[in-house]
Amino acid sequence: MMGYRKFDLCIWVLSILSFGCFCSGFTPVDNYLIDCGSLANTSVGNRVYLADKLASNFLSTPKDVLASSPLKSITSFDDSPLYQTARIFTGSSKYTFSISLTGRHWIRLYFYPFVSGSYDLSKAKFSVSTQNYGLLSDFSVQNSSVMKEFSVNVNSGSLVVTFTPSSGSFAFLNAIEVVSVPDTLITDDATTTTPGKFQGLMSQALETTWRVNMGGPFVSFENDTLWRTWVPDRDYLVSKNLAKDVSNVAAVEYGEGLATADSAPRTVYGTLTEMNSAGDPNTNYNVTWEFKVDSGFQYLLRFHFCDIVSKGLNQLYFNVYFDSWIVAQDLDLSTIAVNKLATPYYLDYVTTSVVSDTIRISIGPSSLNNAYPNAILNGLEIMKMNNSDGHLGGASGAVNSNSSSKSNVGVIVGATVGSLIAVVLAAILFILCRRRKDKANQGHSKTWAPFSMNGTNSHTMGSKYSYGTTASAASNYQYRFPFGVVQEATNNFDESWVIGIGGFGKVYKGEFNDGTKVAVKRGNPRSQQGLAEFRTEIEMLSQFRHRHLVSLIGYCDDKSEMILIYEYMENGTLKSHLYGSGLPSLSWKARLEICIGSARGLHYLHTGDAKAVIHRDVKSANILLDENLMAKVADFGLSKTGPELDQTHVSTAVKGSFGYLDPEYFRRQQLTEKSDVYSFGVVLFEVLCARPVIDPSLPREMVNLAEWAMKWQKKGQLEQIIDPTLAGKIRPDSLRKFAETAEKCLADYGVDRPSMGDVLWNLEYALQLQEAVIQDPEDNSTNVIGELSPQVNNFNHIDTTGSPGQFEVSSVDDLSGVSMSRVFSQLVKSEGR
Template sequence: MVMMILRKVRLLSVLIAFTCVVGYGEAQSRGFLVDCGSNSSTKVDGRIWVGDLAPNNNITLSSPGITAMTSTLEGNSIFSEIYKSARVFPDKLNYTFEGINRGSYIVRFHFCPFPIDSYNVNESSFTVFANGLRVMQDFDVPGEIAHKNLIFQSSSINSTAFSLVKEFVLPVSSGKLIVEFIPRKGSFGFVNAIEIVPVMEQLFREPVTRAGGNDVDLNLDGRGIETMYRLNVGGSKINPGQDPDLYRTWETDSSYMVIANAGVEIKNSSNITYASANDSSVAPLLVYEAARTMSNTEVLEKRFNMSWKFEVDPDFDYLVRLHFCELVFDKPNQRIFRIYINNETVAGNFDIYEHAGGKNRAIYQDYFDHVSSKDNVLWIQLGPDTAVGASGTDALLNGLEIFKLSKNGNLAHLMRFDSSGHSVNDSKMRIIWISISASVGTILLLTILVMFIVCFLKKTRGKPDKSKNGPPGWRPLFLHVNNSTANAKRMGGSLNLNTLVASTMGRKFSLAEIRAATKNFDDGLAIGVGGFGRVYKGELEDGTLIAIKRANPQSEQGLAEFETEIVMLSRLRHRHLVSLIGFCDEHSEMILVYEYMANGTLRSHLFGSDLPPLTWKQRLEACIGAARGLHYLHTGSERGIIHRDVKTTNILLDENFVAKMSDFGLSKTGPSVDYTHVSTAVKGSFGYLDPEYFRRQQLTEKSDVYSFGVVLFEVICARAVINPSLPKDQINLAEWALRWQRERSLENIIDPNLKGNYCPESLEKFGEIAEKCIADEGKNRPTMGEVLWHLEYVLQLHEAWSRKSNLEDSFSSSQALDNDEGTAMENQTLQGSCSHSGAAEDV
């Protein structure tokens, strides 16, 4: 009996062991789902993610790095649970995944920045290799996320991203995959999750049709591939759980359309099937159940296209995959169109029904194009074929994918250019480096000669070289002085530097005075912080309150903004611009001293603090003051000045609640007479940024007008311009408020503190101004002068309403008082009668 029990136990052990081996084999066939920075397992979207330090996970780390955790995350993602941990690496870190079979794998890196002790995620930068293939170079996660948000903001999509996924298709020829993370010197890197999914069926086929040419073999099985874009055209977003074969995310296409209304969305609930049974893993059927077709196909001149525009890396090969399924027509030759990639025809007389062999049958077509070193845009266009009749001019697209192909073992964007902007090969690069070295040598020689002359002159004049005491990057203040004034003084004779600086920069403070005013830069007196450094509240010996901006010389961005502010403030004087009182440039310090604005920022009086809410009149006066300041900037000089960072935190209020514009670190001089705009890199604050400026990188005064329009809506609604915690259609204030304004129902979203205390007509006119300010095209927006005029009219309406209401209240009070007096007299008479009557009875 005992022996029988032992045999059964042994048999059971063998079965358990066999089951574990089978389960392990199945797990390996599914790849790896890694929760970085964790030692436990988490179930997300129906899949088990294993911690990178969990036992027996077939994952080896070359070093432990640093584990980072957070309890809360911004935004809402299906991966939020695994995004709450991260592996941080200040030094090189390798992940080795064992037991991987030969074949192709989809590798995804998940990034979701959150605050990490002792590390600023905004300063992270790192390079990533996968089995020797460089897939990312000096990668900046927050920068990529911010750029993605700008793309959303410039379109009609109301979305804000807080995380990022980088996806690659990689060939694995050995039994393991090694991923190397290498932080840039002096920086660090992090990763939240790694996903490795095997591609069971052939995902790419050859040959591929080349744009404007013949079919070509691209050796796709031996090249690394990066997924740049994957879109469900005409449909809603598809999450990984809805694509069970490869767990892909399919975004919507609206934000990439050049003209949003060029295509309309259609859907078909009929059963969709694959034209080829081998295509089941190419895309889920959900992609083919929705599509976008051309609008207004009945017009006489059919020369319009549906166009999508994508930013890509220059000097790489790209594979463009288009997904089609005819959802309407049940016969051939009823929908015929052309397909263009970067203005090259890749398919003419394209008939989906004919290619697929019927209606509701899913197919895809792959096309290849090379983007030159001078370009960074890929255009996809579908349009009518003029050779066919009127009944066949429509076009249709269900899905779109763009893949970047590796080049010489590299997928990262590493470009070098010669003086004409063309890419340079290694042999030419050596020649250029020799030329550069010779040029540098010449420059150094000239620099030494100039320095010798300067030192000699200083020595002969008996003036020490004080510039050596300053940190690298600082410029002496006299370089910012108005040149015409300096020249005039030189022509008149001797030049007093301190007098010249003070004439434009105000009083020169000693560092001792600044330290005394701020109690040696006491943290308790800090009232603001930015890329330049901190702002402190200070008090001079005579009791005058001041604001002291102390620059951080280690911040390159802060230095540039600080210098811009110096240049701008030396030219600007206006009641509604914060005034510069003076400066201090002793002992390697660069400090500017401003008038103190007792009531802080306009935003602090709208929401997010315990300060009493502003009345409607106070809000109007604040907007008028800011508008006057901006109007002066735009018109007060020959070319004008564009502020470029208009927002409620840059509108300050003094002790009398007079509004003044501040922070001119991003300001730019306006275009000259012969130009309509200034071409410059996009800068500003997310939520306030002009979408036209972002799209074209062309800055105008109307960019400030757009930002000011957002401020006007913020003043009405008293909420943040971007709030990810709200429902999707309310996240972006400008878009949300604009919808209510167009319905003339702005009173439904007004700050509750204002209800019943404003003139309805003034609110109506105020909303109309805000609506005009945030018009999509700058030419349709008013000037700041026009905005100012209308705001003053709105204030007049409100004051007239207030006077009328006060008169009515006074009249009502007077009537009530008269009635009360009359009642009192009647009561006295009645009481007298009663008392006489009582006396008679007593008698």
């Protein structure tokens, strides 16, 4: 492995030797080891391979042809006595093994091409199969040794391995293993690219394509309880300078119910590759590995993790990617291991059918937590899954092979042509559906109809520095719930179960038969919000997953209904905890943490994709609280995809909630992420002052909270109008930082407002100032909001009428400089959009 010093090598050798004795090992019920072509038993490590002549009762072949070679030119890596002899098959030949215990078994096949007499083994071409699976197809080996490892589920009393020479050729084999595998090694399900679990792994035949020890040395079969080998990862890193190796084998402690020594040895879990952040807290990149694979197959990826780098719990959050898909987001290993560090854990993931001969695996920092950016990976296994015909055939990269993988041209061409045909058909279908939809919509724009999730929109998640995950609206069909199920869950939409009323309709508390509590939003046909908001909500929430965004559980479009089903948030809206409901007052720390959580959710929307997602309706009623008062942003019915990279804004009709609406957006109909920032600034003052953002019952100068609060902030006397229950409970520095942040959010022009990332940074700093006296590094940090923004204009009142409820402007002239105070003061219902 590149870069190791002699001292490091000594440490590795000692580690391997010291832990070798702990490989007590799994004892297989079936354990067939045969050294093909050998006249005597062969010992390899602590295992004994049966001589070929003693295994003749397992073999049925038309002709006995044995071969041997001194192996003069192979490397020490391949130097095994198993490669010195071989059996040659001139016709179809079978090994038949009696199986004592059904279940998954290893099949390991050893090949090394040498010349023996008239046989040049590098010229051999053949196929290998079992009763149910095709393992190799038109297989040949050139120049170096190859070990092919498969695992198949044997459900009968025998396993037959058949070698079939290709036309005009022959087959050969140096050694074969058929060994029982622990039942727990491969479970039936795994995560996958679409929502839900992949199920059916038990029936899959698997070929181990790669088994890699990240950040560590080569691990031989002698140091693995299941006789596996692990290769170092350095040769597969795309940018080696972005990664560094860490070793702490002694720290590894296997945890009950998680990974075991059979999952991977200590020498894998005790070493890792991590980001080479070089002390820079602003580091933001991915560490990426690239592997050759066979196209046209799905793969089971097993990621091995063990946090041997953190000094405390909940310090390490990171993301894991496969190509353009996200495997795990905001992964916190200490939570999985029940508040323990250095506990091994593995994650299984099933890919889509791979269309390229190369896949990429990446790890990168999470945007969830402002802790030091880092990401780790201890080990990786890449296992090819059989196709629908039960075949694994194709020239794939092999475990312990020095030869490069060959491309399966037929599969690639087939996949390419198939993909092209699929695209053409999809385009034709889309055009037909669009024409039908346009025709149906003529004269019926407000008619409700069942919503079928057959859209073609897709979204990609992930930081701008990383590979994201693509989810299609077409995959959301599995979220669909029958109307009867929803009706039963809500006690036939019992009015006493109503927990909220919004612009879309009523929200009911519900409970499914398995005890899962949900919030059910039932659309009101008379509402001004309809199909567009319904579709947007499903498309947005079915693609995004973040701990500070409310999760969509499902939807129902039966019987012309439009029903959305969310996770149940025990403590309702932030608004209800600030005023009007009689609930106990929140502490300043709790309010700060709620603001921070909300900011994280919005920051993710703005930056978690190549194109930002603008919420467009940020308000305290759309920030929900779970049983622990953790904040989650909700209601994505008005959300809009942000501008393209070469654009500064999206031109669109004005929508939003009065009191929270961005004045620049209102005047120019130009929507940007900064529109959400403005609305969030209003929420910050709402949290601080605990009063409605629009209250017509108050004197005119107090009607609009944003204008009123900014007036007192400008005078430096904001503490005069804060929630009385907070009086004397907020540290002055914390209040100052919080107020400056809110003020900057309310700048009249978007370019003067901070990003949500900067807002998040400052809110977290306000929390630090509240909890401990620390120096304010405001002038030394690029993330801190610096000079105060120009104050919100002191508008002159004009006679402008407005109606409560949904506010939508289809055409508005540029109203730069025109006051909105009068508009706000006429509104009674702040909940209307």
